[in-house]
Structure formats: structure tokens, C-alpha cells
Amino acid sequence: MRRMIALMIKVGLLGCGTVGGGVIQLLRANAAYLEARVGAPLDVVRVLVRDPDKERVPELDRARLTTDPEAILGDASIDVVVEVMGGLDPARGHLARAIAAGKQIVTANKMLLAIHGGDLLESAKKRGVDLAFEGAVGGGIPVIRVLRDALASDRIASLAGIVNGTSNYILTRMRADGLSFEAALEEAQAKGYAEADPGLDVDGGDAAHKLVVLAMLAFGARLDDAKISTEGIRGIEPVDHAFADRFGYVVKHLAIAKDKSDGTGAGALELRVHPALVAKDAPLANINGVLNAIAVEGRALGPCLLSGRGAGDLPTAVSVVADIVDVAIAKKSGTAGQSTRAIRLAPRAVAPMDDVEARYYVRFSVYDRPGVLARITGALGERGVSIEQLVQQGRGSTDVPVDVVMMTHETKESAIQGALGAIGKSDFVAKPPRMIRVH
């Protein structure tokens, strides 16, 4: 009896760090199931690495390692190129070549997508190949797919996400146990949740990259290398968590996108990354530790929340393998390029941060002198900022500063910034005022 050999789908892997290793493990562990789904076996025929001697997952056949990108990009028999090396270069060039060669593309590289995603998608569209990137945002949370497919018939009004697990872990530890930022960061590093250089995580750059990728899908916005107002969590102190708690809030680090155009698809988008006060009973307030979550508000759908592990080798690998399955099926069925054609991008302006309207939490560290409160409230009032609540914790003195915390009514960013700038220059102020937007 003869057995039909199904045409194999050949995969080339660019990079083999934690995510790449996870991809190899998942493809191996679920080989029979995936073959049945795709209608052909998936075979990782080449793996590009820098150091062929480094230890790798045991499922990897070391004979398939290569240090030469041409062994993948120049091999016409390879159907799918999976980029899990990260960083801008040489990833960008590799993917451009792979697209030009007509290969199906899977990438988990949020930085590359944030800065060159529009270009890459346009060239993929022209060349008739798919470019899938579920692994780029939210680890194993299928948010890209949901924005692309499931909400196809709805218009997204806004989204807000906890998209950086390191920052969320640090804020969670600060809140739960009163740790300082520095102590929580050190703990995160010890547990492997934060890099030795944590800047991209705690200063918000990583979240801003992910926000651009989300906005691309949610609003069809081409935002290559857009300037996003980005604040990290370094300035948050334990006392801010305590005051937030007293007012009924939790401090979270959010990436926020809003379509202010009422769904016409034109006009500016509001895009920003910063710490925010989230009401305790809101779903995002209860996303703790390294978990990620994305809250989407559809015009017809209403609110929808997706949450799960935002990082780690296996969750992200689950997303990458789901993408490999998709692009492999499209390749086999002759519908390659359909998913990229469905993404229609148009440039959208980013609204100036000054125009954002929100309620604000502001904390002043002031010397307790007569008339200080009058001067603060006066400076706020002059710019039309009205105060909803005010708390002075204990009594300071003319030498020892005391915290005065206010919650404002809704006002314009430009107004609050103007007032804080003026107050910050006063002689009664011990250090620059701290401001946190209320979500």
C-alpha cells in the first residue's frame, strides 16, 4: 500500500531565543494536530542564530542551525519566514528580503512594526503575501486577531491596555507591599521579569510601540514612527498608591488610543502612554502582576476585555505558532495575501497632548506656610482648573514639606500643565509636583 506524502510547509526561523525555542517546542509537541489542521506537516528546516554553540532547547536539531541569513532568505523552497530576533536591524532588512522573495511572514517584533509596520504591510500587500504579528502585542492574548477579524463589522471607539508586564509587576508590588519603585524593580530583575537595562519597559517605550501596533489594527492608522506622548513609572512613589487607594483608585500604566472622529475614519487620534488612576472596580484595575490586558470599546459591541500572560516564552510562542498555522493554510489554499489586503491603512494625525481632557490627580510637596493653599488653588483657578477633592496629610512646617493632594474636575491638559509649571516654580514647593491622569 502506498501512503500519500502531504506537501510539506517549510519554515525558516530568524532567531532562536526564548520565543524561538518555545515555537520549536510547540511545533514538535503538537505536530500531528497541526499537520491535520494545515493539511501538511510544518517543518522548521533552518534556524538563523548568532552563536551556533550556545545551548538551545533539546527539540532543536542542531544540524539545522545557520549563521548565514542567505540560507533562509535565499532558499526558494522555504515557504514561511518567522522573525523572532527582535530589534530594528538586521530584522528589517531580512523581512524586506523575505517579502520580496514572496515568502509568508510571521513576526513578533513590536519595535520594528511600530517604526516600519506601515511600509512592511504595504510591501507585503503588493507582493501578495501575508504578514502576521499576533506575538507582537500581549504575548498569548489574541488581541491582534480579535481587532482584525472578530470586530470586522464594528468600529472601535477606544482602547486602553496594560501592555507591559514589567511595569505592571512593579506597580502591583508597590501597591500590595508598599515597596519603593527601586526595590520593586530590583525584585522584578531578580525574578527575570525585567531586563538588566529596564528602560524600554519602565519608561514606556515598549508600551508605545505596542500602542502603535494596536492602533494600526483598531483604526487602520498608518503611524510609522509616530511621536507618542510617553511617560513611564519611575516617578510614582508609594505615597501615590496610598492616596490613589484613598480616592478609590489603583495606579496602572496604560497605553490609550481614542478615535475622536466619531467613526468617520478621518481626523486625529488621541494616543498616549502614561501612569493612570483606574477606578478600583474597573476590569483593568484587577489585572495584576505580569498579566497584560487590553480593554476595547466597540461602537456596537460595547466594552470587551482580553487578558492573559503578556510575555514569557510559551505564551508568545502560542501566538507565533497560531500565526504560522494561518499563513501556512493561506499558502496551501492559494489565498496568501488576503489577510494583509484586509488591513487598510491610511495616515492619521496624532492629536496634540495639550488637547487631551481628563481629570487629574496632583500631588504637591510643599512647606506649610500661610497662604500656600490659596496660591496653589489660585494658580489652578486662573487656568480654569477646578478642584473636586483636596487632602493634606498631616502637618508640615516651614522646613519639613507635607503632601497636598488634589483631584481635579475634568480639564484640559494644557491648563493643568500650565498651572503645574507655575506652581512648580514657587518658593514653597519642595520638589516638582506629581501629576497622574485619571482614566
Place this chain on the structure above:
Amino acid sequence: MRRMIALMIKVGLLGCGTVGGGVIQLLRANAAYLEARVGAPLDVVRVLVRDPDKERVPELDRARLTTDPEAILGDASIDVVVEVMGGLDPARGHLARAIAAGKQIVTANKMLLAIHGGDLLESAKKRGVDLAFEGAVGGGIPVIRVLRDALASDRIASLAGIVNGTSNYILTRMRADGLSFEAALEEAQAKGYAEADPGLDVDGGDAAHKLVVLAMLAFGARLDDAKISTEGIRGIEPVDHAFADRFGYVVKHLAIAKDKSDGTGAGALELRVHPALVAKDAPLANINGVLNAIAVEGRALGPCLLSGRGAGDLPTAVSVVADIVDVAIAKKSGTAGQSTRAIRLAPRAVAPMDDVEARYYVRFSVYDRPGVLARITGALGERGVSIEQLVQQGRGSTDVPVDVVMMTHETKESAIQGALGAIGKSDFVAKPPRMIRVH
């Protein structure tokens, strides 16, 4: 200048209640966008209704109404049949005919899918058509798609969902304001969240239907008309919410599925629908009102939560229209049937409820006589049930019953049921003991 007319995708709608009306509105409101996505306009050419004179959404062209199913099922030019009439018959016969006629199918009918889903999927597979049913579970939450596609490379270990908005609304109101079940149900009916006959919602039948549909996707389990252990929320009293709160829990109504086979895909599944104590800081505990949520535990992915509006015309219509887009694209690109082929179903047994292991909350309403506690704890101890905490609220008397509440350590369902049966027959018991499983 000549304009190319894209081939139209003709849609026949079976039923035009709230969901059907929402589908017509969304198709109209997003017509240009959907046409660009599909590559052809979507046109609802016929709408089957019982009463052609009833008022409908203004977007509906009344000339397209028909009371004759043949006008849709017998029209060879109709590409997609969308069933939003609900109920078993005549929906089942209509879909069987539509499949036989080679039409692409979209349905939001959970009852039909729970009882005949395996048969329908098998015939769709044989006929090479797609059968999409995102609208059947979780309204606008794209859980079906996530289970089917996004987690394609992972094995699901378990899932637990709040899938009935009516029950969740009632439990939320009981907990927040101490309402009785009856008062909360009445309020839900007044607000339109519950039907005049609320049995399918509050007795758990609707949740059991949805659980079967979820398990079909999550575990490839063919469970047509399976017997699912199902308890509703009628027996929950305000005092149970109060005790749950004291122990750190919230009472929720859950649909639970667990694969006890360690991912081999064989062996029995644990499937059950019942009220449960959920720890206050668990994500499901914070899903309130009419919201739905499904928590999925993937073996590689870890925990993932999806939440959103579980019902209502527009959220469910968003899911139905997303399905219409999918099956229309598949039809246009010649890949119809691919999505149904990807669903591989095999019969799975349902594990006996007696084998379930859990911690239990039990509340006894007893007359305060000497030796009562000893007899209760003795009956539990005889069957190996050990007590973790015990609370007696106030003092009763030999005439006025008092609540004695216990939290057990993990034990078998058969043991706790045996003990409760024995204790329930005692003369010191004022009414049958109340038991709630801890999730």
C-alpha cells in the same frame, strides 16, 4: 468610464428579531467598509419572518420579507444563510437543507448547536461549506474564534465561564444590595434582561448549551445532547452572599469544563454548570451585571480571560456579521469548508459528577440542640470530609433555626453528597442543607 461591478454576495436571513435587526443595521452602517474587506458587496436579499406586518428596523427593505423558507433555501443564487430565529425546530431542518444546498452557514443558535452541533458540523464538512457560530456564545465576545484559531497551537486544560447575563445580573444585584432572588429576578424582567419565562436562564439550561458549544471547540468534543450536571441559581439566598463575602468569595454562576486527560485527547471531560464561590481577587469575581466572561487555561498559554457584553442585539450582531464576513471571503476565494474541516470532533464521555473534587461551602439551617454540631461533623467525618472553617451566626433555639456554615477541605462530590443526604434527614435540620462548590 466603465466601473467594474464586483460580484455580489447574497445573504438570506432566517429570522428578524433583535439579533437579526442588529445584523441588518450593522451591514447597512458599515457597507462600504465590509465591501472592501470581502471584495464584494453583501446584500440581504431575503428575510424569513413569521409576521410580515410586524414593525422592523427602518433599515430593512420590507419588500424582501418572506414567510416562505423556500424563498431562501430553494434560491440557488443565495450564497450565505444566516439563522437567527433560535429554537430547535424549524431551525434545524432549515440549516440541514441549506447545508445540503451548498450554502455557507452562520448561526447564533446555541440550543441547536448543543443538541445537534456535531451532526450539523459533520454534514457541513462533507458538503464542503463553512458553519460559523460566533454569536452562539458570549454575545460579542469573540471566544469561539479564539478557541478555534488563536489557540490552534495550544491545548486547552480547562475553561470556566459566566455565560448567562441574566443569572449574573441577578447574583450581582443580590450581592450588592441584599435583594432576594425573587426581587432581583423581577427587576431583571422589568429591565428586559430576563424573559417572562426565565427558566432557561436561571435554571442553567442556557449555560449548559453554551458549555457544550465551548467544549466542542476547546476539546474537539462531540457532545450532542450530552447530559450535563446543571444547577441554577434559584436556591441561592442573600445569606449565602453574606457568608461568601466573609470567607473572601463572591457567588457566581459558572459553566466549567476540564480536560482530565492531560491533553491526550482521550478520556472523560468534566462538564458542569452550577453556582460557585469565586475568590474575590479572581478575574471572574469582578465580572458584574449582564457582562459575560470566559476564562481559558491553555497548557502553554496559561490563563486568558475574555469578557464583554454577553447579549443584546448589537453585540451578538457584531459576532454574526464577523462570521458573515468570514464565510463570504471563503466563498469568494474558493476556500469554503476550510474552517469546518479544521474542527475535528471525536466523542468524549462526560465524567460522572460524583468524581468531581472540590472544596465545598455548606450551610445548615438547624435547631440549636445539644450535640447538633457533633452529629453534623460526625456525618461529614465518617465520609472523609474534613472541615476547614466553621461559623455559627448568632444563637438559635430548639424552635428557631440558626445557620451553621462550613468550608470543607478538598473532597469528592460523592462524599459531600452522601453526608448532606444523611444530615438532611436528621430531625434537627429545619430545611435541606445548601451546598455551593468552591471554584
